[in-house]
Amino acid sequence: MDTRTPRLLDLFCGAGGAGEGYRRAGFDVTGVDIKPQPRNPHRFIQADALDYLAVHAREFDAIHASPPCQAYSTLRAMHPTRTYPELIEPVRELLLRAGRPFVIENVPGSPLRSASDLFGGHGVMLCGSMFGLGVQRGYLRRHRLFETTFPICQLRCRHRGMAVGVYGHGGQTRKHRMLYRAEAAMAMDIYWMTRDEMCQAVPPAYTEFIGGYLLRHLRGR
Numbered sequence: 001m002d003t004r005t006p007r008l009l010d011l012f013c014g015a016g017g018a019g020e021g022y023r024r025a026g027f028d029v030t031g032v033d034i035k036p037q038p039r040n041p042h043r044f045i046q047a048d049a050l051d052y053l054a055v056h057a058r059e060f061d062a063i064h065a066s067p068p069c070q071a072y073s074t075l076r077a078m079h080p081t082r083t084y085p086e087l088i089e090p091v092r093e094l095l096l097r098a099g100r101p102f103v104i105e106n107v108p109g110s111p112l113r114s115a116s117d118l119f120g121g122h123g124v125m126l127c128g129s130m131f132g133l134g135v136q137r138g139y140l141r142r143h144r145l146f147e148t149t150f151p152i153c154q155l156r157c158r159h160r161g162m163a164v165g166v167y168g169h170g171g172q173t174r175k176h177r178m179l180y181r182a183e184a185a186m187a188m189d190i191y192w193m194t195r196d197e198m199c200q201a202v203p204p205a206y207t208e209f210i211g212g213y214l215l216r217h218l219r220g221r
Contacts, residue, residue, distance in 0.1 A: 006061040006218055008211075011049040011091070015193045016040035017201030018064055018105065024204060025211025030060070039192050050090060057098035062214055065091050066202060069107045088112065092147075101217055103210060104147040105202055112147040122148045124210070130155040131205040133187055135179065138164035140187045144202060146210060150217035155209075167199045 005028045010019040013031030019042045023029050029042040032052045037044055045052065049065070057063060067087035088104065088111055095102040106112055112123060128140025141163035146152075166184040179187055181195040188203045 006215065007059070009053070009057070009060040009063045010042070011053060011063065011065040012067055013037065013040060013042075013044070014066070014200050015197040016042050016044075017188070017190055017193070017198075017204055018066055018207045020190075021202070021204035021207025021209075022064065022211045022214075024208045026215055027062070027211060039194070039197065041192060050087070050094060053091070053094045053098070057094070057100060060100060061218055063095060063098065063100050063102040064105070064207065065095065065102065066105045067091050069110065101149050101214060103149075103207075103214070106145055108143050108145055110145060112145045122151055124148065124152045124154050126155065126206045126209070127157045127159075128187070128203060128205075129158040129160070131203070131209070133189060133203055133205060134164055135183050135187050138162040138187075140203070141165050142188075142203065144206060146206075148210070148213075150213060152210060152213045166195070 005026065008022050008027040008029050010022065010029055010031040013019055013033045015037055016031055019029040019031050023042065031037065031040050031042050031044045032047050032049050034048050036046055068085055070084040088106060092104060104112060124146050126144055126146065128134055128142045133140040138161055139159060142165065164187055165178050166188055167178065184195055184198050185191045188198055188201065189205060190198055190201060193201060
């Protein structure tokens with residue numbers, strides 16, 4: 001049995017939320033982002049994600065990609081005149097060509113595929129409530145879709161009490177509260193980022209869960 005630590009490439013890594021989950025699951029993580037990421041706690045390479053993927057994909061055992069979500073987000077309606085990159089299709093094409101197990105993450109409404117419409121593919125939606133993330137009397141409302149090339153179990157949401165979120169600039173309605181930095185860090189289990197970085201981050205609990213399935217897949221179990 002191969003006992004070395006498997007290498008995972010974290011594309012569009014930002015400040016390293018997704019990468020931290022994979023590290024906790026047992027991966028050696030290398031993050032790639034086009035912008036400097038001084039607070040990313042993992043090995044980091046500043047580069048265009050698509051260019052790096054095209055050249056270096058086969059150096060890794062598995063790949064995670066979180067292409068920009070603005071083109072698919074419901075919040076796009078707030079800025080109808082802006083245009084945003086739509087990178088899921090070109091990322092998927094390069095990942096399939098690389099022949100490595102992969103995960104693509106994005107928001108609900110994005111064109112990610114699942115077992116129902118991609119032969120041999122799989123998909124899952126995760127929410128903070130599935131992992132007990134949140135603050136007192138509030139669960140983290142942060143649904144994210146994950147397209148995977150390996151089987152993974154779909155958990156159930158456990159929405160209890162007020163929904164809390166990490167985006168925008170803070171504030172509260174009757175049923176939903178946007179958190180400021182200290183509470184946001186607690187809710188997401190991310191303590192090394194600025195709040196703006198957390199707004200774009202994947203909670204590590206999500207990818208630690210996925211990483212467990214990915215490790216079993218790589219080990220043939």
